Amino acid sequence: MTLARPAARTIFAVVGAAALVSFFRSGRVSRWMPVARYAVDGPSMEPAYRAGDRIVVNRLAYLRCRPAAGDVVVLRDPERAGHFLVKRVAFDVSQEEAAVYVLGDNAGASRDSRAFGPVPVHLVVGKAWFRY
Amino acid sequence: MSRPTLQSIVSRGLRAFDGVAAPATADAHCDIPCGIYDPHLMQIAALTVLRMNQLIDGLGDDAAKTKANLGRYLLVKEEHAELAKREARVIWGDYFKPEHLEKHKDLHQVTWDIMKLGGKNKQEINTQAAQDLLAATQRFAEIFWDTKGVATKKQPSNQAVGGEIVVPA
Numbered sequence: 001m002t003l004a005r006p007a008a009r010t011i012f013a014v015v016g017a018a019a020l021v022s023f024f025r026s027g028r029v030s031r032w033m034p035v036a037r038y039a040v041d042g043p044s045m046e047p048a049y050r051a052g053d054r055i056v057v058n059r060l061a062y063l064r065c066r067p068a069a070g071d072v073v074v075l076r077d078p079e080r081a082g083h084f085l086v087k088r089v090a091f092d093v094s095q096e097e098a099a100v101y102v103l104g105d106n107a108g109a110s111r112d113s114r115a116f117g118p119v120p121v122h123l124v125v126g127k128a129w130f131r132y
Numbered sequence: 133m134s135r136p137t138l139q140s141i142v143s144r145g146l147r148a149f150d151g152v153a154a155p156a157t158a159d160a161h162c163d164i165p166c167g168i169y170d171p172h173l174m175q176i177a178a179l180t181v182l183r184m185n186q187l188i189d190g191l192g193d194d195a196a197k198t199k200a201n202l203g204r205y206l207l208v209k210e211e212h213a214e215l216a217k218r219e220a221r222v223i224w225g226d227y228f229k230p231e232h233l234e235k236h237k238d239l240h241q242v243t244w245d246i247m248k249l250g251g252k253n254k255q256e257i258n259t260q261a262a263q264d265l266l267a268a269t270q271r272f273a274e275i276f277w278d279t280k281g282v283a284t285k286k287q288p289s290n291q292a293v294g295g296e297i298v299v300p301a
Contacts, residue, residue, distance in 0.1 A: 037146065037155035044160035054146065054155060074158045086158035104160060111161060132143040 034060050036125065038074055038084065044104030044111070045086055048072065054132050055086070061127035066092055067100050072128040075102065078116045084125065085112075093118045100124065169227045171273035174219035174246070175297045177212040178269045181253050182262040183293035184209035189259065210254045216269060217250035223276060232279045242271050266295055273298035 040053040049055065049072070057074045067073055067089045077083040087102035090113070099118035104110025113119065136144075184205045191198045191205075224243045233239050249265040252258065270286065277284045283301040288294070 037150065038158040039150075039155045040160055041157050042159055042161035046160075049160065051160070054150060055158070056146070077159065084156055084158045086160050106160075132146045 034058070035129065036074075038086065040086055043109045044106050045072070045088070046106040046109075048088075048105050049086060049128075049131065056129045056132060057126040058129040059126035061129075062121070062124060066095075066098075066121065067124055067127070068092070073100075073102065074125045074128065075119055076123040076125065078119055078123060086128065087112050098122075169223045169276070171219070171223060171269065171276045172297070172299070174216045174223075174269045175266065175273060177216035177219065178262070178266040179289055179291060179293050179295055179297070180212040181209050181216070182259070182266055182295060183291075184212070185257060185259045185262045186293060188257050206257075209257075213250045213253040213265070216265060217247055220246040220250075220269070220272060223272075227276070228279070232275075236275045236278070238271070239275055242268055242275065246272060263295075270296070270298045 036057045036059055038055050038057055040049045040055060041051050043051060055074075061071075069089055069091050071089045072086065073089055074084055074086050077085050085102075087104055087110075090101045090103045093099040093101055097118065098121045100121060101113040101118050103112045103114070188202060188205050188209075191202060220243055224239070228239060245268040246265065249261060249268055252261045253265055274284050277298070277300055284298050285301040286296040286298055289297050
């Protein structure tokens with residue numbers, strides 16, 4: 001069986017790679033992945049994040065606590081289904097309402113809670129973990 | 133060569149992975165994404181410039197009347213030349229994407245022509261320049277609608293100025 005080993009290894013690698021790709025299905029957030037990748041587009045988070053920056057988001061960050069002021073978060077766009085936004089949490093609106101007020105760092109070029117109001121916490125995908 | 137850091141290794145790996153499966157986009161935009169653009173207004177502006185040239189050319193011999201009207205025609209001519217430029221800039225900057233440029237290689241040139249011809253029409257009383265500006269906006273409209281998969285036709289403006297505009301067929 002020594003001859004079959006490299007072939008088996010290749011098949012294993014291909015299947016493994018395919019599985020990995022399906023984990024990270026392009027442009028989607030799969031429910032059970034603890035992290036998600038996002039590409040930043042637009043200037044509203046400058047200078048912290050610029051268009052073209054890639055970020056890894058920790059989706060488990062807010063399982064046990066609420067988003068805190070100062071956190072950079074990725075959230076579902078309250079005004080456009082299927083789109084995501086990257087903003088910074090300005091403050092927690094109230095414990096009862098489970099909503100946060102988000103702002104772009106670059107306030108002059110940002111559509112944020114000033115336009116669409118507080119964002120329900122369930123729309124927050126996760127916390128920006130690191131840039132790559 | 134310096135030793136690669138853990139950060140650069142992770143970064144490279146993830147970037148390579150992005151090549152296989154693109155990440156989702158997290159928008160950090162300022163514009164309200166209404167997504168409504170229309171090249172109609174720039175053509176109307178170009179027609180207005182042309183009309184002002186016609187009216188200036190047709191001014192009569194009554195000196196006092198001419199003086200007053202000329203001022204008004206010049207003002208409107210310049211305003212609408214600027215409006216055509218503005219409309220082209222917004223659609224060019226906000227709407228068009230690289231893939232549109234790939235298909236329509238003359239997009240940048242046409243936009244630039246509108247800028248230059250808009251300026252020329254502000255500076256001069258020049259019917260030919262007005263015709264050229266109108267033609268450039270017509271071409272711009274053809275490109276715009278084509279990127280949306282919409283066929284176009286040229287139709288008479290049905291205005292006193294004459295001329296044609298490009299509209300969805």
